[in-house]
Amino acid sequence: MAENSVLIVDSDPKSRDTAAWLKGAGFRVTTATTGEEALNLIDNQDFSIMLLDMRLPGKHGLGVLKEVKVKRPWMQAIVTTDHPSVESATEALKQGAADYLVKPFSPEELEKLVKDTIKSGSKQKTVSVQIKAKTTPAKITSQATFVISTESLKNLVNNLIRERETIGVKAKQGKFSFDKIKNFDELALDYDVTVNPPTAFFIPACETILRYKRGDNPEITPVTDSTPRVLIGVHPDDINAINLLDEVFMGNNPDPNYTARRQNTLIIGVDVLTPLTTSFAPSMGTYTADSGFDLLLTDIGNSSYMITVGSEAGAQILARYAQVREPTVAETARQKQVREEALSKYRLFLDMPREKIPHLLDTNYDNPYWKSRSEACLNCGSCIMVCPTCFCFDVQDDVSLNMVDGERVRKPDGCMLVDFSKVAAGANFRGDKLSRFRHRMYHKGKYMLDRYGKFGCVGCGRCTVTCLAEIASPLEAYNAIAASEKAKDKARRTITNTRPQPELYLPHMASITRITQLGAREKLFEFKLKDGHKLGHRPGQFVEVYVFGIGESPISLTSSPTRDHTFEVAVRNVGNVTGALHNLEVGSPVGIRGPFGNGFPLEQMEGKDLLLIAGGIGVFPLRSLIEYVLDRRESYGHINLLFGSRSPSERVFSEEMAQWAKAPDVTFMETVDKGDDTWTGNVGVITTLIPKVQFDPRKTVAVVVGPPIMYRFVTNELKKRDLADDNIILSLERKMKCGVGKCGNCQINGVYVCQEGPVFSLTRLRTLREAI
Ligand SMILES: Cc1cc2nc3c(=O)[nH]c(=O)nc-3n(C[C@H](O)[C@H](O)[C@H](O)COP(=O)(O)OP(=O)(O)OC[C@H]3O[C@@H](n4cnc5c(N)ncnc54)[C@H](O)[C@@H]3O)c2cc1C
Ligand code: SF4
Ligand code: SF4
Ligand code: FES
Structure with a gap:
């Protein structure tokens, strides 16, 4: 090949100027006016570079380029045009052009471009010139x-x-x-x-997230x-x-x-x-x-x-x-x-449009895939730790060695870890590998989309590389489910308020004004907010009670908002925070966040007969409702109160119960699972009371609060009495850390219990497969 040899393929008479400039700059120049002529020349001769006009008589410039690249793949080509467009430029580069030059151009620009292109030789294609580019833009604006x-x-x-x-x-x-x-x-x-x-x-x-002094x-x-x-x-x-x-x-x-x-x-x-x-x-x-x-x-x-x-x-x-x-x-x-x-370098794809994932998941909750794949899970949590979309967290209080200063820290936590869903009643609502594995896939493919209008997986592929068991890829899961389906046969929420709530995690100062021993492990605490304000809660809501230096626990409000400026919680001592709370005295400061949660559906209950059922310490939240309806007695019909305890010694609020039993138009029944010498009342689990109660299912709302095991049996009994699912209300316990729909601990399927619950109708719970 003759060095610095240029072939100009252009039918425009002005291209003679181009030839003259290049000759003047020391190039050996050959010209052709059609593509066919150029291809004939190339058959017999090599050139360092060709300047190829897009619009040629006969064969189009890009067609010529394609053939040139077959005949002489190493030959550099600059496509020229006076009708530029992004599409044609992209196509030219795709066909192997080294550059795309818009007419008219100056001799200097042309010479530099031709020299640079020849110099870049067989190196990777690059764009090297800025014909007509301004050196500084007029204005740097967003989206430009x-x-x-x-x-x-x-x-x-x-x-x-x-x-x-x-x-x-x-x-x-x-x-x-x-x-x-x-x-x-x-x-x-x-x-x-x-x-x-x-x-x-x-x-x-x-x-x-906060510092404190005790x-x-x-x-x-x-x-x-x-x-x-x-x-x-x-x-x-x-x-x-x-x-x-x-x-x-x-x-x-x-x-x-x-x-x-x-x-x-x-x-x-x-x-x-x-x-x-x-x-x-x-x-x-x-x-x-x-x-x-x-x-x-x-x-x-x-x-x-x-x-x-x-x-x-x-x-x-x-x-x-x-x-x-x-x-x-x-x-x-x-x-x-x-x-x-x-x-073009991506190798893995969904076998369906991503919009189909939620429906696919809706119809495959019991697909055997979840069990078979989850068995290999090592519970290591690596998949959630590397994931850019995982955000669940835990909160802990650390106190320094002087026992005065301390700080509250939050750390990432997640649904693939065994203790994530463990609650005080002893249950772990996602205690097996199958439910954890499935929850993660549903969270990413459906729940986040339902809640935030965006998938909870961006397909980064980190979890796939990280998982030693090779089971963490959502893509693999969705494709496998889709394949098994085949074998068998919203909208973006805009961020309207980005002003942070500085008090979101900041407890209000309160002090203990009374403590009453309720049972062997239970105490009733009365609190007053330091600023003198009322808490302003609804029955069925809860607060996060903060013991300085130890931590927070979600605790139901047990007093009615109809009472005075104080509020009460009843607490069973089961661990760190509840134990520390039990050690406090009257006058001790505590922190209170909340009230949180939805509370009982007071409006739905108005004018109705009520059937209020509590098992064990389920009476703690229910007491708030009982006080409330008794204080507003005229707004409700007949009230049936049913209580169950494990044994007579575990009964709490017995004196108050005796008062409630005497209230007008109230039927009161109580039972213990196992009696003793002192007990003369009913013996048997709480479900044994239900057949004995008189109520009209068309006019009655039932509220049930107790340990999870109780719910299935009690709802079965209520269904036998023809109560509609909408009129059966239950309060759920889930682990809660933030109380404001962020940490993810309380999630049941796609629902945050701290926000949409803890009170749910049976109708709603039937849509949540993980609920009861
Ligand atoms: C909405 C709601 C209302 C509640 N109301 C009451 C009430 O009125 N009275 C009462 O005595 N208890 C109530 N609880 C339970 C109470 O929150 C736990 O007993 C308490 O958080 C245990 O904390 P701990 O530090 O004493 O125990 P830990 O030593 O931390 O653990 C003991 C057990 O409690 C569980 N647990 C720990 N932290 C939480 C948490 N943040 N949420 C739920 N479980 C947790 C652990 O998984 C473990 O099984 C309620 C829980 C919820 C979710
Ligand atoms: S592929 Fe999806 S689930 Fe896995 S780490 Fe990336 S975003 Fe998370
Ligand atoms: S899916 Fe894989 S990475 Fe995730 S917890 Fe199980 S073994 Fe660990
Ligand atoms: S308790 Fe944090 S999301 Fe519900």
Whole structure:
């Protein structure tokens, strides 16, 4: 091949100028006016480069290019046109063009481009020129896309490092992770996946949410982290995961800690060039991101990136620290091409449109797949720890060695861990591998979508690589379920209120005004809020009672809001917090958060006969309702009260029960499972009382509170008496930590008990397979 030989294929007479310029610049120039002529020339002769016009008489320029690339794959080609479009530029690059040049162009631009292209030789295709590009854009605005050189990006990043904590993707022992960086050169922007998800910077492994001082006048101070931070190199699937967490933590009940971190963190995303082999982001619609970033980079080669501005903050740092310019048509096309090339590298896909997953799950709750796959689970929790969309947490109080100062910390927790769903009554509502494994898949494929309008899986593929048992991939689960189906035959919620609620986790100061021993392990506590306000609760709601330095427990309110400015809780001593509460004295300070939960359906009960049934300490929450309806006696019909205890010695509130029994229009019945010498009343489980009660099922609402085991038997008896499911109301116990729909501990299927419960109708519970 003659060195510096150029073939110009163009029917436009003006191309003679082009030939003259190149000759003047020392190139050996041959010309052709049609594609056929050019192909004949190429049959016999090699050229360093060809300048090929798109619009030729006869064969179209791109058709010619295709044939040239078959005949002489090494030959460089620059496609020229005076009718530019992103589509034709993309097609030209796809066909193997090294560049796409828009007419008219200057001799200098042409000479530089031709020389650079020849020099780049057989190297990877790059876009190298910016014909007609302005050196600085008129205005950097949100959603606009520019071109930034690596040099300028370096300047931008190094300035950010000086101004804020900078977290970027770093290569470490053959893997990648988000970590602090001190210099642009530490960044690895072409990576497959990071071991740690970037969301770990919003929900850290251990986060202090408040500090306290114990003593007679305890102090509580909320703690939020407002460190200015930037995350660099976040992939679009992880950006989509952050968007989901924004819905969770900045939608209803905005979480002050998450919000502070999020609002002080800039996100600089980067498009994927090399996907992780186990990723299925395209199937989840997350391999690109339209929002959730401040800036988004696409590496288009030739030491330059496309940079899309996603927010005002992004526009500001770009204007402050970077030199950018508007992209050429070719560069825009190159960005599209880079994304398409990355897309073509994904290997795993859903066998159905993702919109079908929720229905698939709805109809396959009992599919044998869940059991067979879950058996291999090691309960290690690795899948939830690496997942960018998992956000459940636990809360603990740590006290320092001086026993005065301490802090409340929250740490990630999750549904694949055995103790996650264990409650005080001794039950573990998701105690077997099958239900944990299935819950995780439903949470990701359905419950999150129902609640937040987004899937709980972005298809990053981290869990697949992490799981030693090789069972954690949601893609595999959904495809397997879909396959077994075959063998057998909403809407985005917008974040309306991102103002964090600083008091969300901050207990109100209260003090104990009375303590009464109720039973061997039960005490009744009366509290008064320090600010003198009423608590303002409904019967059936609960509060989180905080013992300083020990922790919080959800406890039902046992007094009626119709009584005075104090409120009561009855507590059985079963462990740390309840034990510490039992050790406190009158006058001791406690913290109170709440009231939380929905409470009993007072409106539904109005004007009706009531059948109120309590087993064991189920009487604690029910007492609040009993007091309430007795205080508003005229609003309700006949009241049947049924109580059951294990033994006479475990009866609580017996004196009050005697009073309730005497109230007008009340029928009172009590039983114990096992009697003793002192007991002269009914013996037998509580269900033995139900056939003895007179009630009209059309006019009666039944409220049942007790241990989980009681619910199935009691509801069976009530159904025998023709009570409608809507009129059977139950209160559920689940482990609760936050009380505000964030930590995930209380979840039954897709429902957060602390928000939608703890009181449910039997109709609602029948839709929740994990409920009773
Ligand atoms: C809505 C609701 C209302 C409740 N009302 C009352 C009440 O009126 N009176 C009463 O005595 N008890 C009530 N409980 C139970 C009470 O919350 C637990 O006994 C208490 O949290 C145990 O904490 P601990 O630190 O003393 O025990 P731990 O030593 O931590 O553990 C003892 C047992 O309690 C479970 N547990 C721990 N923390 C929680 C938690 N946050 N939520 C639920 N279970 C937990 C553990 O899994 C373990 O099985 C209620 C629970 C809920 C969810
Ligand atoms: S479930 Fe697995 S694939 Fe889906 S987002 Fe979480 S870690 Fe990634
Ligand atoms: S599914 Fe895998 S990673 Fe998750 S808990 Fe079970 S064994 Fe561990
Ligand atoms: S989500 Fe935290 S207790 Fe319900």
